[in-house]
Amino acid sequence: MFHYQPIADARTGAVVGLEALARWQHPERGLLRAADFIELAEAHEPTMWDLTMHGLDRALAEVAGLRQQGNQLPVAVNVSPAILHRDELVDEVSRAMARHSRPAGSLSVEVTEWAHAADAEPVVRTLSRLAELGVPAALDDFGSGYSSLAELGSLPIETLKLDLAPFARWTAENSKLAIHGIAEVAHALGLAVVAERVAEAEQWTLVANAGCDLVQGDRISPPLPRDEIVAWLD
Numbered sequence: 417m418f419h420y421q422p423i424a425d426a427r428t429g430a431v432v433g434l435e436a437l438a439r440w441q442h443p444e445r446g447l448l449r450a451a452d453f454i455e456l457a458e459a460h461e462p463t464m465w466d467l468t469m470h471g472l473d474r475a476l477a478e479v480a481g482l483r484q485q486g487n488q489l490p491v492a493v494n495v496s497p498a499i500l501h502r503d504e505l506v507d508e509v510s511r512a513m514a515r516h517s518r519p520a521g522s523l524s525v526e527v528t529e530w531a532h533a534a535d536a537e538p539v540v541r542t543l544s545r546l547a548e549l550g551v552p553a554a555l556d557d558f559g560s561g562y563s564s565l566a567e568l569g570s571l572p573i574e575t576l577k578l579d580l581a582p583f584a585r586w587t588a589e590n591s592k593l594a595i596h597g598i599a600e601v602a603h604a605l606g607l608a609v610v611a612e613r614v615a616e617a618e619q620w621t622l623v624a625n626a627g628c629d630l631v632q633g634d635r636i637s638p639p640l641p642r643d644e645i646v647a648w649l650d
Contacts (some may be wrong), residue, residue, distance in 0.1 A: 496527075611633075
Protein backbone atom coordinates (compact mmCIF):
# COMPACT_ATOMS: atom_id res chain seq x y z
CA MET A 417 0.00 0.00 0.00
CA PHE A 418 1.01 3.62 -0.39
CA HIS A 419 0.71 6.74 1.68
CA TYR A 420 1.02 10.03 -0.18
CA GLN A 421 2.87 13.12 1.01
CA PRO A 422 2.31 16.51 -0.64
CA ILE A 423 5.13 18.60 -2.10
CA ALA A 424 4.56 22.36 -2.08
CA ASP A 425 5.99 25.52 -3.59
CA ALA A 426 8.34 27.05 -1.01
CA ARG A 427 7.10 30.58 -1.72
CA THR A 428 3.35 30.20 -2.18
CA GLY A 429 2.57 26.98 -0.33
CA ALA A 430 0.64 25.65 -3.33
CA VAL A 431 0.73 21.84 -3.60
CA VAL A 432 2.50 20.87 -6.82
CA GLY A 433 2.92 17.11 -6.48
CA LEU A 434 2.81 13.98 -4.33
CA GLU A 435 5.35 11.38 -3.31
CA ALA A 436 4.12 7.80 -3.04
CA LEU A 437 5.65 6.20 0.06
CA ALA A 438 5.43 2.42 0.48
CA ARG A 439 3.83 1.03 3.61
CA TRP A 440 3.26 -2.55 4.80
CA GLN A 441 0.47 -3.48 7.18
CA HIS A 442 2.26 -6.20 9.12
CA PRO A 443 -0.06 -8.63 10.96
CA GLU A 444 1.97 -8.38 14.18
CA ARG A 445 4.05 -5.20 14.00
CA GLY A 446 1.40 -2.91 12.56
CA LEU A 447 2.05 -0.34 9.85
CA LEU A 448 5.67 -0.39 8.71
CA ARG A 449 7.47 2.32 6.76
CA ALA A 450 9.57 1.47 3.72
CA ALA A 451 12.78 1.79 5.74
CA ASP A 452 11.62 -1.17 7.82
CA PHE A 453 11.41 -3.63 4.94
CA ILE A 454 12.87 -2.30 1.66
CA GLU A 455 16.43 -3.31 2.51
CA LEU A 456 15.25 -6.92 2.83
CA ALA A 457 13.52 -6.72 -0.56
CA GLU A 458 16.57 -5.15 -2.19
CA ALA A 459 18.65 -8.16 -1.20
CA HIS A 460 16.66 -10.23 -3.72
CA GLU A 461 16.42 -8.49 -7.09
CA PRO A 462 13.35 -10.42 -8.41
CA THR A 463 11.43 -9.48 -5.25
CA MET A 464 12.45 -5.83 -5.59
CA TRP A 465 11.40 -5.86 -9.24
CA ASP A 466 7.97 -7.35 -8.52
CA LEU A 467 7.41 -4.99 -5.59
CA THR A 468 8.34 -1.96 -7.70
CA MET A 469 6.18 -2.96 -10.66
CA HIS A 470 3.19 -3.59 -8.39
CA GLY A 471 3.78 -0.30 -6.58
CA LEU A 472 4.18 1.67 -9.80
CA ASP A 473 0.92 0.34 -11.17
CA ARG A 474 -0.94 1.00 -7.93
CA ALA A 475 0.38 4.54 -7.53
CA LEU A 476 -0.51 5.47 -11.11
CA ALA A 477 -3.98 3.98 -10.70
CA GLU A 478 -4.65 5.85 -7.46
CA VAL A 479 -3.33 9.18 -8.70
CA ALA A 480 -5.18 8.76 -11.99
CA GLY A 481 -8.30 8.68 -9.84
CA LEU A 482 -7.28 11.99 -8.31
CA ARG A 483 -6.80 13.43 -11.77
CA GLN A 484 -10.36 12.46 -12.65
CA GLN A 485 -11.50 14.49 -9.64
CA GLY A 486 -9.78 17.58 -11.00
CA ASN A 487 -6.38 17.32 -9.34
CA GLN A 488 -3.59 17.45 -11.92
CA LEU A 489 -0.82 16.45 -9.53
CA PRO A 490 2.21 14.44 -10.64
CA VAL A 491 3.36 11.57 -8.46
CA ALA A 492 6.91 10.55 -7.54
CA VAL A 493 7.77 6.88 -7.02
CA ASN A 494 10.99 5.59 -5.47
CA VAL A 495 13.02 3.17 -7.59
CA SER A 496 15.84 1.14 -6.10
CA PRO A 497 19.30 1.08 -7.70
CA ALA A 498 18.94 -2.69 -7.44
CA ILE A 499 16.71 -2.67 -10.54
CA LEU A 500 17.71 0.52 -12.36
CA HIS A 501 20.14 -1.40 -14.55
CA ARG A 502 17.37 -3.52 -16.11
CA ASP A 503 16.70 -2.59 -19.72
CA GLU A 504 13.03 -3.55 -19.50
CA LEU A 505 12.30 -1.00 -16.78
CA VAL A 506 11.63 1.86 -19.21
CA ASP A 507 9.26 -0.24 -21.30
CA GLU A 508 7.35 -1.34 -18.19
CA VAL A 509 7.03 2.28 -17.03
CA SER A 510 5.78 3.29 -20.48
CA ARG A 511 3.17 0.54 -20.49
CA ALA A 512 2.00 1.42 -16.99
CA MET A 513 1.57 5.06 -17.94
CA ALA A 514 -0.40 4.08 -21.02
CA ARG A 515 -2.66 1.75 -18.99
CA HIS A 516 -3.61 4.60 -16.70
CA SER A 517 -3.65 7.34 -19.37
CA ARG A 518 -0.90 9.28 -17.63
CA PRO A 519 0.81 11.88 -19.84
CA ALA A 520 4.48 12.85 -19.85
CA GLY A 521 5.32 14.85 -16.73
CA SER A 522 2.77 13.09 -14.54
CA LEU A 523 5.29 10.65 -13.07
CA SER A 524 8.81 11.03 -11.73
CA VAL A 525 11.23 8.59 -10.12
CA GLU A 526 13.36 9.11 -7.04
CA VAL A 527 16.69 7.34 -6.60
CA THR A 528 18.81 7.03 -3.47
CA GLU A 529 22.17 5.71 -2.35
CA TRP A 530 23.80 6.09 -5.73
CA ALA A 531 27.07 4.71 -4.41
CA HIS A 532 25.50 1.28 -4.00
CA ALA A 533 24.88 0.89 -7.74
CA ALA A 534 27.30 -1.79 -8.90
CA ASP A 535 27.61 -0.40 -12.43
CA ALA A 536 26.82 3.25 -13.07
CA GLU A 537 26.61 3.16 -16.86
CA PRO A 538 23.35 1.16 -17.26
CA VAL A 539 21.74 3.19 -14.48
CA VAL A 540 22.59 6.46 -16.22
CA ARG A 541 21.26 5.00 -19.46
CA THR A 542 17.97 3.99 -17.82
CA LEU A 543 17.48 7.39 -16.19
CA SER A 544 18.23 9.10 -19.51
CA ARG A 545 15.68 6.94 -21.34
CA LEU A 546 13.09 7.65 -18.65
CA ALA A 547 13.72 11.38 -19.08
CA GLU A 548 13.11 11.00 -22.82
CA LEU A 549 9.82 9.32 -21.94
CA GLY A 550 8.82 12.34 -19.88
CA VAL A 551 9.64 10.73 -16.53
CA PRO A 552 12.28 12.89 -14.82
CA ALA A 553 14.44 11.69 -11.94
CA ALA A 554 15.26 13.17 -8.54
CA LEU A 555 18.20 12.38 -6.28
CA ASP A 556 16.59 11.70 -2.91
CA ASP A 557 17.90 12.19 0.64
CA PHE A 558 20.86 14.30 -0.46
CA GLY A 559 23.15 14.98 2.49
CA SER A 560 22.06 12.03 4.63
CA GLY A 561 23.95 9.14 3.08
CA TYR A 562 26.45 8.42 0.33
CA SER A 563 25.36 11.12 -2.12
CA SER A 564 27.84 13.89 -2.84
CA LEU A 565 28.16 17.08 -4.87
CA ALA A 566 30.47 15.21 -7.24
CA GLU A 567 27.52 13.22 -8.55
CA LEU A 568 25.23 16.10 -9.42
CA GLY A 569 26.92 17.10 -12.67
CA SER A 570 27.01 13.56 -14.02
CA LEU A 571 23.53 12.26 -13.18
CA PRO A 572 20.58 12.68 -15.59
CA ILE A 573 18.33 14.17 -12.90
CA GLU A 574 16.12 17.26 -12.73
CA THR A 575 15.61 17.58 -8.98
CA LEU A 576 17.74 17.46 -5.84
CA LYS A 577 15.94 16.52 -2.63
CA LEU A 578 17.85 17.91 0.34
CA ASP A 579 17.47 16.09 3.65
CA LEU A 580 17.36 18.59 6.54
CA ALA A 581 18.23 15.97 9.18
CA PRO A 582 22.02 16.58 9.03
CA PHE A 583 21.42 20.24 9.89
CA ALA A 584 19.42 19.51 13.06
CA ARG A 585 22.22 20.58 15.45
CA TRP A 586 23.48 23.48 13.37
CA THR A 587 22.65 27.08 14.13
CA ALA A 588 19.98 28.62 11.93
CA GLU A 589 22.54 30.92 10.29
CA ASN A 590 24.98 28.12 9.47
CA SER A 591 22.14 25.98 8.14
CA LYS A 592 20.95 28.80 5.92
CA LEU A 593 24.46 29.38 4.56
CA ALA A 594 25.02 25.69 3.81
CA ILE A 595 21.60 25.16 2.24
CA HIS A 596 22.00 28.34 0.19
CA GLY A 597 25.34 27.07 -1.11
CA ILE A 598 23.92 23.70 -2.08
CA ALA A 599 20.91 25.34 -3.73
CA GLU A 600 23.17 27.65 -5.74
CA VAL A 601 25.20 24.74 -7.06
CA ALA A 602 22.05 22.79 -7.89
CA HIS A 603 20.47 25.77 -9.66
CA ALA A 604 23.66 26.35 -11.64
CA LEU A 605 23.28 22.77 -12.90
CA GLY A 606 19.63 23.38 -13.81
CA LEU A 607 18.19 21.40 -10.91
CA ALA A 608 15.18 22.23 -8.76
CA VAL A 609 15.72 21.85 -5.01
CA VAL A 610 13.24 20.25 -2.61
CA ALA A 611 13.80 20.63 1.13
CA GLU A 612 12.70 17.39 2.83
CA ARG A 613 11.61 16.82 6.45
CA VAL A 614 10.26 20.33 6.92
CA ALA A 615 8.40 19.99 10.21
CA GLU A 616 8.29 23.54 11.59
CA ALA A 617 7.32 26.96 10.29
CA GLU A 618 10.82 28.23 11.09
CA GLN A 619 12.36 25.52 8.91
CA TRP A 620 10.09 26.45 6.03
CA THR A 621 11.10 30.09 6.28
CA LEU A 622 14.78 29.15 6.51
CA VAL A 623 14.82 26.90 3.42
CA ALA A 624 12.72 29.33 1.37
CA ASN A 625 15.12 32.16 2.22
CA ALA A 626 18.06 29.86 1.44
CA GLY A 627 16.81 29.32 -2.10
CA CYS A 628 14.94 26.01 -2.02
CA ASP A 629 12.18 25.81 -4.62
CA LEU A 630 9.91 23.26 -2.98
CA VAL A 631 9.24 21.83 0.46
CA GLN A 632 8.05 18.48 1.75
CA GLY A 633 7.39 17.35 5.29
CA ASP A 634 4.96 17.19 8.18
CA ARG A 635 4.64 20.99 8.27
CA ILE A 636 2.49 20.56 5.17
CA SER A 637 1.10 17.10 5.91
CA PRO A 638 2.37 13.71 7.02
CA PRO A 639 2.04 10.90 4.48
CA LEU A 640 -1.63 9.94 4.22
CA PRO A 641 -3.53 6.96 2.78
CA ARG A 642 -5.17 7.56 -0.58
CA ASP A 643 -8.65 8.32 0.76
CA GLU A 644 -7.25 10.73 3.34
CA ILE A 645 -5.09 12.58 0.84
CA VAL A 646 -8.18 13.02 -1.36
CA ALA A 647 -10.01 14.61 1.58
CA TRP A 648 -6.95 16.70 2.48
CA LEU A 649 -6.65 18.05 -1.06
CA ASP A 650 -10.33 19.01 -1.06
